[in-house]
Amino acid sequence: MLNDSIYHHDGALYCDSVLVSEIAVQVGTPVYIYSLRRVVSNLRRIQTAFADLQPHIHYSAKANANLAVLRALVEAGAGIDAVSGGEIYRALLAGAKAENIVFAGVGKTRDELRYALEQGVGWFNVENVGELHHLNELAADNGKTAQVALRLNPDVAAQTHRHIATGHGGAKFGLPAEVVRDVLARQADYPALRFDGIHVHIGSQLHDTQATQRAVEIALELIAPYPEIRTVNIGGGLPVAYAPDERVPAWDDFAATLAPLLRGYTVLLEPGRSIIADAGLLVVSVLYVKQQAGQTFLITDGSMAELIRPALYEAHHEIVLVNRPSPSQGEGRQAATQVHIVGPVCETSDMLGRSRALPDAQPGDLLAVLTAGAYGMVMASNYNQRPRPPEVVVTEDGQTWRVVRRRETWDDLVRLERNVYDNLA
Ligand SMILES: Cc1ncc(COP(=O)(O)O)c(C=O)c1O
CATH class of the missing domain: 3.20.20.10 (Alanine racemase)
Known part of the structure; x- marks a missing residue:
């Protein structure tokens, strides 16, 4: 949920005084951000x-x-x-x-x-x-x-x-x-x-x-x-x-x-x-919009591997556009439609949000999954060999931000097996 620290201003989402989109552009998505x-x-x-x-x-x-x-x-x-x-x-x-x-x-x-x-x-x-x-x-x-x-x-x-x-x-x-x-x-x-x-x-x-x-x-x-x-x-x-x-x-x-x-x-x-919980959000990008069986799926680069609560507890997280289209930008877009927001993981339960009204999101749009600070990153896994996302904090002065855990790499995924495997080969 939005609050004093995580709020929209002039259509853009902020974490304290920092633009969420600035962090997402520099660090990439998915990314956890905490105030x-x-x-x-x-x-x-x-x-x-x-x-x-x-x-x-x-x-x-x-x-x-x-x-x-x-x-x-x-x-x-x-x-x-x-x-x-x-x-x-x-x-x-x-x-x-x-x-x-x-x-x-x-x-x-x-x-x-x-x-x-x-x-x-x-x-x-x-x-x-x-x-x-x-x-x-x-x-x-x-x-x-x-x-x-x-x-x-x-x-x-x-x-x-x-x-x-x-x-x-x-x-x-x-x-x-x-x-x-x-x-x-x-x-x-x-x-x-x-x-x-x-x-x-x-x-x-x-x-x-x-x-x-x-x-x-x-x-x-x-x-x-x-x-x-x-x-x-x-x-x-x-x-x-x-x-x-x-x-x-x-x-x-x-x-x-x-x-x-x-x-x-x-x-x-x-x-x-x-x-x-409400000090954190998970920011993901829309990869594809897929119409299927009368439904609209927004396929994002965030999944149950990063945030398992919806799959594990049928938990609800509000999901909002990081940048809301201004009235002029919105002209080419349709009004809010009901969408399922899903990830790339090979499980039907890999759904971040079911039947949400979102103003016609398009590939490349950033979405923020709100109230995701608790039982989010700590439960993240490498399922489907997905590197775990980075964590960013906006510091207590509200003005600056830094990466406090870097994004895992594919190399990180094999590090603990690599030597053993090389010696076997
Ligand atoms: C013993 C104990 N203390 C504290 C907590 C933290 O609970 P919460 O995150 O609901 O405050 C838990 C979590 O379930 C717990 O098992």
Whole structure:
């Protein structure tokens, strides 16, 4: 969706003060562009919404782990929520202090746990009893005490897409209430662990506040017998509107619902999407216009390999022309028509937008897929041997831009096989 940082002016799309078409012409398409100003202002808006609780915000790197994005957030005071050794590695490289990293994840390996302990990661959100045993053993071997928040599976159904709901009983995430109760009663079995918190995250893109409220209530009931447990990590999930008619609760509503419950606790938040989604766009070029079976397909150079959300979650992204034709340029063009915006990948699900009204786009036109900053580039693949696109940031002053990850090349695609293959030949 368009916003203060990504907007049309005189028919041209801007990212802050930079013309999107200027970046596309110089860098080529497809290309991801992020407004760092918007990233930091989203962080500030969350801080303002939750001001009553003064939460520690740990940006969820899974949403977008570009080093420049991570660094901007770390410099603005955010900690990081990491779900793998790779994300911890990136966070540290971006300047995060280890103690400001929380390490979550359903299946942490011993190597990842060891690495996190050695680096001095601040919190371990633990999701199963086997992991507790590993962590206890590894921490003891390292002469350390690990700070743990047990991740509760509250058996609460979040109102969201079924693929991103994580708090229902059948999900693989977290520990059921009875296991949390049992572990807390046996803390002495884990002498190298300190059980200082509880963690709950029921899903992403949450469409109601009640489920989160219920989950937090259950978490608080479980820690009530342990007055020394003073930290509650309420995960991420703050929603973003992807379409003009998508109704999502305001972040203030989440804060207002949770503040009365959580007063007096140290609160951690792990927002990902809400910080980066609407700060990013994917710019693609129209390659062909194809009429077939009574439909119009705009075939672009962007695909599900660059942005898989529509194919994976049937997600909606608004798609706009980067340069809207002026009335005089528009004379030769027809009025808006319904088109399917597709990519070159050999899958029927390779569709960026279905049945969209676009003013008669033509080959060479640039299209912007909006609200694409979260779960976009991080999920990009090389499927069909497509080099992954570059990432560009418009800096916080809004005036300048730079490529912060270059476009992959065909050579990059074979680099890890090349030597092996040459030696076989
Ligand atoms: C444990 C945890 N925390 C935080 C997040 C970030 O969620 P979101 O991007 O919806 O804020 C996720 C993503 O699903 C998660 O699994």
